[in-house]
Amino acid sequence: NNAEHQSNSNSKRPKLQERTDYTRWRLLDERGRQTWHYLTDDEAVKWPQTIADKYHLGLPTGLPELPSVKTPLDSVKNGLEFFQHLQLPPGNWACEYGGPMFLLPGLVITWIVTKTPIPEGHAIEIKNYLFARQHPEDGGWGLHIEGESSVFGTSMNYTTLRLLGVSEEDPRMIKARGTLHKMGGATNSPHWAKFWLSVLGVCKWDIVNPVPPEFWLLPDWVPVAPWRWWIHMRQVFLPMSWIWSKQWSYEGDATTRQLRQELFVEPWESINWAGSRNNIYDGDNYHPKSWFLKAIFWGFVNIYSPFRTNSLVKKGEEWVYRLIEMEDKNTDYANLGPVNAAMNFLACYIKEGPDAYSVRRHRERMEDFLWVKNEGMLMNGTNGVQCWDTAFLIQAVMDAGLAEDPKWRPMLTKALEFLDDQQIRENVEDQDLCYRQQRKGAWAFSTNDQGYAVSDCISEALKAVLHLQRTPGYPTLLEDQRIFDAIDTLLTYNNASGGCASYEPTRGSELLEMLNAAEVFGRIMIEYDYPECTTAVVTALSLFSKYYPDYRSSDIKTFKENAVGYIRKAQFPDGSWYGSWGICFTYAGMFALESLTSIGETYETSEASRRGCEFLLSKQRSDGGWSESYKSCEQNTYIEHPTGSQVVQTAWACIGLLEAQYPDRAPIEKGLKLIMSRQQPNGEWLQEAIEGVFNKSCMISYPNYKFIFPMKALGMFAKRFGNIALL
Numbered sequence: 001n002n003a004e005h006q007s008n009s010n011s012k013r014p015k016l017q018e019r020t021d022y023t024r025w026r027l028l029d030e031r032g033r034q035t036w037h038y039l040t041d042d043e044a045v046k047w048p049q050t051i052a053d054k055y056h057l058g059l060p061t062g063l064p065e066l067p068s069v070k071t072p073l074d075s076v077k078n079g080l081e082f083f084q085h086l087q088l089p090p091g092n093w094a095c096e097y098g099g100p101m102f103l104l105p106g107l108v109i110t111w112i113v114t115k116t117p118i119p120e121g122h123a124i125e126i127k128n129y130l131f132a133r134q135h136p137e138d139g140g141w142g143l144h145i146e147g148e149s150s151v152f153g154t155s156m157n158y159t160t161l162r163l164l165g166v167s168e169e170d171p172r173m174i175k176a177r178g179t180l181h182k183m184g185g186a187t188n189s190p191h192w193a194k195f196w197l198s199v200l201g202v203c204k205w206d207i208v209n210p211v212p213p214e215f216w217l218l219p220d221w222v223p224v225a226p227w228r229w230w231i232h233m234r235q236v237f238l239p240m241s242w243i244w245s246k247q248w249s250y251e252g253d254a255t256t257r258q259l260r261q262e263l264f265v266e267p268w269e270s271i272n273w274a275g276s277r278n279n280i281y282d283g284d285n286y287h288p289k290s291w292f293l294k295a296i297f298w299g300f301v302n303i304y305s306p307f308r309t310n311s312l313v314k315k316g317e318e319w320v321y322r323l324i325e326m327e328d329k330n331t332d333y334a335n336l337g338p339v340n341a342a343m344n345f346l347a348c349y350i351k352e353g354p355d356a357y358s359v360r361r362h363r364e365r366m367e368d369f370l371w372v373k374n375e376g377m378l379m380n381g382t383n384g385v386q387c388w389d390t391a392f393l394i395q396a397v398m399d400a401g402l403a404e405d406p407k408w409r410p411m412l413t414k415a416l417e418f419l420d421d422q423q424i425r426e427n428v429e430d431q432d433l434c435y436r437q438q439r440k441g442a443w444a445f446s447t448n449d450q451g452y453a454v455s456d457c458i459s460e461a462l463k464a465v466l467h468l469q470r471t472p473g474y475p476t477l478l479e480d481q482r483i484f485d486a487i488d489t490l491l492t493y494n495n496a497s498g499g500c501a502s503y504e505p506t507r508g509s510e511l512l513e514m515l516n517a518a519e520v521f522g523r524i525m526i527e528y529d530y531p532e533c534t535t536a537v538v539t540a541l542s543l544f545s546k547y548y549p550d551y552r553s554s555d556i557k558t559f560k561e562n563a564v565g566y567i568r569k570a571q572f573p574d575g576s577w578y579g580s581w582g583i584c585f586t587y588a589g590m591f592a593l594e595s596l597t598s599i600g601e602t603y604e605t606s607e608a609s610r611r612g613c614e615f616l617l618s619k620q621r622s623d624g625g626w627s628e629s630y631k632s633c634e635q636n637t638y639i640e641h642p643t644g645s646q647v648v649q650t651a652w653a654c655i656g657l658l659e660a661q662y663p664d665r666a667p668i669e670k671g672l673k674l675i676m677s678r679q680q681p682n683g684e685w686l687q688e689a690i691e692g693v694f695n696k697s698c699m700i701s702y703p704n705y706k707f708i709f710p711m712k713a714l715g716m717f718a719k720r721f722g723n724i725a726l727l
């Protein structure tokens, strides 16, 4: 009977088609809000596909071959000739922002349990993406696209495919299941997977280590109070604790009942859920839980739980829900990132019911994270890279000395208009109540709807605006007061160490890492100092002082001195710096050397700069390029990427050497030759290995870097050594 029921429900489920019609996808950009639309044939006639659409979808763009290049500036010009076509109507650039393999599962599970209809085109292309990123050797998935198969990646993405209607008998699924079982099955998954599988009703809540909302009731002075945590952790912990407290589960359907049989190595009925809480597969366990955390969990379950009063739980839940509402309101439901967006969506559904405005708005906003490319549909790590990439592009053109060329004026003016539109003009309401950082005058990484200021995003945008507004031929869009607002906010970012962190100055002790329960990530509990962020701030302040020497000049001077002091201290004995947001020592080296130069310390004059340059040079390969692997980030030591020299890293290293005014042109020239030889006849560069990272273990793509940084390196070289023929 049961078998009959299952095969019935299987046959009723429509079979997912192979592929959608790629000529019918369009990217809409409304003041930076990017969403993909799958049109009907009629609609497609009225809304033609642009070159940018085609490029992102991997369709032929028809862009012409350009004259062959000899000099660095020829190469920049060809690059711009191509890249200008990717600029979107509001003035920003977009791209896929994939890499992490744990984002789509949270979204698809949320869609299923909130009974959100999944458009067929979405289902087909999500399926395609997940199969495209399945590891061919073992059929599993890792934490990120290049990572080895893990229980997190495999259990979550297997589940996602099944929820979308893929049969358990598909040979690719059989293979995935085999690998999952070899790794011990879903009881060996990390906390976040256990959480999502319990929401889905495939695990029992007993398998999830406690996430008590009462924690949010701790007074602010307590050293472990959540407001001190890194914002991404506390904003995920927030809805997670509320949902955990409700122990809410989906009622279940034929697929979720079958998943109970597919994801585990033992019969579902006999699984010891509570006893599996701390089980985890070795390959997932990047940051093992500390003895302290285990003791807290033990104490919670065995000592505190019996005394947990309803009134305290209720108070905790109420306060947490209030904070969720504030986050939703402050971001118009865009939310800080893709993980808390899905969880806030679910919390609203549970609390307010399926027809609430909050649920409808969340549903719409989830579209902002989705991206379509030749491999299918994926979920971006943020709602885009709008302000960040646009600011860098402006700077790259200026570094090449091409901003005054009338040819690029319309493109750059649009880009400037975009940054003008995206500056955050007000702090959030009740800023202190919801523990938000001052943000007036700032820029976010993506859009001002999301609205989270980041130290280096403010700085890069500010540098772009300051420079471009002063360039003949460009309008002054931001009056002085708006620039001062940005500076005032920027000056709140200094840590006691002198360095700068990302979203907020550091609020807690590194000991909080003992409470890191996510297992798969390292260094996530608090804000740390980063050479990248610190450099961006230092250079923005320097540029600002050049134009406005009198505004808060002594604050700026002190800030800069302390910041560069931190940069010096953060250098390792071998001359390198550890990079947290790009891979890895190469990325950080580029920034740190720029910091030193900003206070007059160059290769010729400073020991630190000299050692930084020597480190980079020691890693140059015989073909002139650099090639660092993401494994550097995990293992804290420089490791080469098996696929050889990478254009982006070669550009970073060359920029670092140029910033430091390294006197010998030869090694830089060799790097640039490699970059130029990789440029395609139409001016583009092709995608190579992944470029970015977060939390030490998870990689993330920055596809526009392969345009921006080569052009910047080539332009800087031409400015310094002249536009001489290199090829």
Ligand code: LAN
Binding pocket: 232, 233, 236, 337, 338, 339, 340, 381, 382, 388, 445, 454, 456, 457, 502, 532, 533, 581, 693, 694, 695, 700
């Ligand atoms: C980003 C993207 C941009 C990045 C830089 C500006 C490059 C960096 O210099 C500062 C930190 C920041 C803003 C950053 C922080 C962490 C993010 C938001 C991400 C790497 C993109 C995705 C990641 C986020 C945490 C992913 C969701 C996963 C969780 C573990 C919550």
